[in-house]
Amino acid sequence: MRHLAFAAGFLLATSAGAQTPELTVYTYDSFVSEFGPGPKIEQAFEAQCDCDLKFVGAGDGAALLARLKLEGARTKADVVLGLDTSLIGTARDSGLFAPSNVSADYALPVAWDDPVFVPYDWGLFAFVHEVGLDAPASFRELAESDLKIVIQDPRSSTPGLGLLLWVKAAYGDEAPEIWSGLADNIVTVTKGWSESYGLFLNGEADMVLSYTTSPAYHRIAEGDDSKTAAIFEEGHYAQIEVAAKLAGSDQPELATQFLEFIGSDAFQSAVMTGNWMYPAIMPEGGLPDGFDTPLAAEQVLLLPSDQAAEVRDAALDEWLTALSR
Amino acid sequence: MAHRAVPLARWPGSGAATLVGALILGALAAVALRAEPGQGLGAADWAAVRFTVLQAVLSALISVALAVPVARALARRRFAGRRALIALLGAPFILPVIVAVLGLLTVFGRAGWISTALGWLGLPPVQIYGLHGVVLAHVFFNLPLAARLILQGWQEIPAERFRLAAQLGAGPRDIWRLLERPMLVRVVPGAAAVIFAICLSSFAVALTLGGGPRATTIELAIYQAFRFDFDLGRAALLSCVQIALTVAAALVALRLGRGDGFGGGLERPVQRWDANTRGHRVLDGSLIALAATFLMLPLAAIVTSGAPGLAKLPPSVWQAALNSVLVALASTAALLGLAVPMAATIAAGRGGAVELAGLLGLAVSPLVIGTGLFVILNPLTDVFALALPITALVNAVMALPFAMRILVPRARQVVAQNGRLALSLDMRSTFFLLRVLLPRMRAQIGFAAGLAAALSMGDLGVIALFADPERATLPLQVYRLMGAYQMQAAAGAALLLLALSMALFWLLDRGGRGHVEA
Numbered sequence: 001m002r003h004l005a006f007a008a009g010f011l012l013a014t015s016a017g018a019q020t021p022e023l024t025v026y027t028y029d030s031f032v033s034e035f036g037p038g039p040k041i042e043q044a045f046e047a048q049c050d051c052d053l054k055f056v057g058a059g060d061g062a063a064l065l066a067r068l069k070l071e072g073a074r075t076k077a078d079v080v081l082g083l084d085t086s087l088i089g090t091a092r093d094s095g096l097f098a099p100s101n102v103s104a105d106y107a108l109p110v111a112w113d114d115p116v117f118v119p120y121d122w123g124l125f126a127f128v129h130e131v132g133l134d135a136p137a138s139f140r141e142l143a144e145s146d147l148k149i150v151i152q153d154p155r156s157s158t159p160g161l162g163l164l165l166w167v168k169a170a171y172g173d174e175a176p177e178i179w180s181g182l183a184d185n186i187v188t189v190t191k192g193w194s195e196s197y198g199l200f201l202n203g204e205a206d207m208v209l210s211y212t213t214s215p216a217y218h219r220i221a222e223g224d225d226s227k228t229a230a231i232f233e234e235g236h237y238a239q240i241e242v243a244a245k246l247a248g249s250d251q252p253e254l255a256t257q258f259l260e261f262i263g264s265d266a267f268q269s270a271v272m273t274g275n276w277m278y279p280a281i282m283p284e285g286g287l288p289d290g291f292d293t294p295l296a297a298e299q300v301l302l303l304p305s306d307q308a309a310e311v312r313d314a315a316l317d318e319w320l321t322a323l324s325r
Numbered sequence: 326m327a328h329r330a331v332p333l334a335r336w337p338g339s340g341a342a343t344l345v346g347a348l349i350l351g352a353l354a355a356v357a358l359r360a361e362p363g364q365g366l367g368a369a370d371w372a373a374v375r376f377t378v379l380q381a382v383l384s385a386l387i388s389v390a391l392a393v394p395v396a397r398a399l400a401r402r403r404f405a406g407r408r409a410l411i412a413l414l415g416a417p418f419i420l421p422v423i424v425a426v427l428g429l430l431t432v433f434g435r436a437g438w439i440s441t442a443l444g445w446l447g448l449p450p451v452q453i454y455g456l457h458g459v460v461l462a463h464v465f466f467n468l469p470l471a472a473r474l475i476l477q478g479w480q481e482i483p484a485e486r487f488r489l490a491a492q493l494g495a496g497p498r499d500i501w502r503l504l505e506r507p508m509l510v511r512v513v514p515g516a517a518a519v520i521f522a523i524c525l526s527s528f529a530v531a532l533t534l535g536g537g538p539r540a541t542t543i544e545l546a547i548y549q550a551f552r553f554d555f556d557l558g559r560a561a562l563l564s565c566v567q568i569a570l571t572v573a574a575a576l577v578a579l580r581l582g583r584g585d586g587f588g589g590g591l592e593r594p595v596q597r598w599d600a601n602t603r604g605h606r607v608l609d610g611s612l613i614a615l616a617a618t619f620l621m622l623p624l625a626a627i628v629t630s631g632a633p634g635l636a637k638l639p640p641s642v643w644q645a646a647l648n649s650v651l652v653a654l655a656s657t658a659a660l661l662g663l664a665v666p667m668a669a670t671i672a673a674g675r676g677g678a679v680e681l682a683g684l685l686g687l688a689v690s691p692l693v694i695g696t697g698l699f700v701i702l703n704p705l706t707d708v709f710a711l712a713l714p715i716t717a718l719v720n721a722v723m724a725l726p727f728a729m730r731i732l733v734p735r736a737r738q739v740v741a742q743n744g745r746l747a748l749s750l751d752m753r754s755t756f757f758l759l760r761v762l763l764p765r766m767r768a769q770i771g772f773a774a775g776l777a778a779a780l781s782m783g784d785l786g787v788i789a790l791f792a793d794p795e796r797a798t799l800p801l802q803v804y805r806l807m808g809a810y811q812m813q814a815a816a817g818a819a820l821l822l823l824a825l826s827m828a829l830f831w832l833l834d835r836g837g838r839g840h841v842e843a
Contacts, residue, residue, distance in 0.1 A: 028808075029801070029804065029805045029808055030805055030808030030809045032805070033641065033802075033805040033806060033808070033809045033811075034639055034640075034641050035639075035806070035809035035810070035811050035814075036805075036808075036809050056709065057797075057805070059552075062552040062553065063552050065552075065555075066551055066552045066555050069555055070359070070696065070699065070700065070703075071703060074703060074704060076709075090555075148435070153532060153538070153545075154553075155545065155548065155549040155552075155553050156545070156548055156549070156552070156553075186536075186537060187435065187454065187536070188454050188532075188533055188534070188535075188536045188537060189532060189533075189536070189537040189538060190529070190532065190533050191528065191529040191532055191533070192808075193808065194423065194804060194807035194808050194815075195423055195426065195427075195529065195533060195807075197807070197810075197812070198423075198427050198807060198812055198815075199427070199430060199434075199533075201812055202427065202430065202431060202434070202436065203435075203436035204430055204434045204435050204436055205435075214810075217810050221810070274809075276810065316553075319538070320369065320538050323537045323538045323539070324537075324538050324539050
């Protein structure tokens, strides 16, 4: 029991709070790791807010929303950061979020006018592969090829759900046919992005579902030019990540201040090379070297958030049916 | 089961069992009560139940079937490095899932070592993805555990029995018929039930090795109910299905595994005179070598991929490692506080309900326990501050089924051997516990403690629901590093985790053994 007492004392020591106001931001796990953008953003915001910014990591986007629903009005969160366009519909219906009316000059592939959800970065789903692979230029070409891919399960992973919506947005009623064509290309389906990407790096598959910006990580952080993303004729499905203020926040002004801070260069640069996504607001220096320019708006697919929520369940059934055979 | 003649108070064990039952069922009830009207179980959920049961049955049967000859070989042979090998056997079991999956696929995958070797011979790569892949992975995880539990069964046959058998000129076949088979009939059902229960809650392993949504398990369905549909009612229902399956398996195991033990001996080290022919030695040697290769290859893969990352571990990994060790030690203390009294109560008779409570920890998905505790505690207190103690407690409850399998047979044996004498000496319960029972259970307590500590180190469990940056455990940190593209640092952290778990396991297990031969 001595260990338990030691552990408890250790906990109390780390959680002893100061008198400065505290802003609690729920976000996904990879955001708060020291390689993610969290630490830099915390430092930059605390330098100007005279407050204590506290990030809490909780799984991924969908897990965050489930967590907030579970906590309901009693939540300690003031801001949630890490929902995305496929979740906004359900998030809006939950009534947990309050408008902040923050807006900026967005560098997004779609027009954005939402008083509640503030975009902070965006990316395009894509299959990443080694340079030199004869990559397909569409889902149909991929289905006809012998290439092996590894994807994520839409039931447990945000990119996995993104792929589901990508195929649905590109092919509509023909989506089941595309999935049956892809079935023999899919080596396996993993719980999350990390497992898939690890398998791809180990050579288990020729391509992995990730983002067009993934190769930029290898170029910039590792000086490795060997990865690139296959560009598909159908266009690429976008994921816009958003933050929002909780209706039950006890620090509403501070929360709004944080949402405004999202537009700052400090925040946006941290996100580019911490989250490896495109900035929602282009910072002064533009994209860092090593980032490809994002695809033109006409090559970007995105279902409106209410429609995304509507097609989700049907698309999942089609996916399960095609791949369970 | 009747009361046995022994001066042992039953209330501490019943109390501990009540606590465990209340914790788990309370958490489940909290989730169910929080639920809004949902859909109930659909066809897809039942398909998941069928697949889950199929793979769990296969995994349990194959694991114990392979473990019996391996344990027998280990019981019959003494060789240099035997102890180290037995300790290493614990390793697969305690690996975090993501690490183990990547290790397994480095060996058995399409681009894995075996496929590469086959490629040199002009043969096609191994087709690992499918039901057989799921079973292979589960056997990798559980064969060592089964071998350890069954080996313990061998060690509980008193040395005098083997001596007598040797004097009577009994060969390996007679020893099998008279000593080994009756022992196995008592030990194997329990081991199989525990493995069945672990495999019931498999998720990421089954999905990845199963190759896709065909391999959807109950645990994945629970996960989906939570985060995709936010249907807590369905999550609770699915959890009840898990509990019903585990309880059914436990009841079957308790029924099959009934019967009296071998009684006691003078607790001398076992010496074997049988099976000493060249043929037997070669057979046992090859069995041990095969099992060791199968288990060590993926571990070697983890070591080779992790070694380069060890030099560049970020500070957060060391903080997380410290958290994990503290949680593991607290969890081990809590486990022993629950398991020892429960084992004593079961040994003293009338322990059916206590035994069932001991299995519940495996029956309920960590996601459901975590969420339930969250729902209960969130209105009362700051759950984040309690993240690590809660994790330690839940980890202890989850290790309980294993601890019970380890402790109960020995406790029964000690009670059978010393109970009447102690009673006739008018010994008090505390005295019997401290001077008779516990000293004779040192080895088993050490093994159970080592397993609990290592399991707790490797478990992602509930911490993921409560964690903030400062309170991550090592497995969670591995996931976070991977999520931030830091695959090499993650591999290094995974290796550190493996090393720390093994060290804790080794220290506690060895500490319990003292001078006794393993």
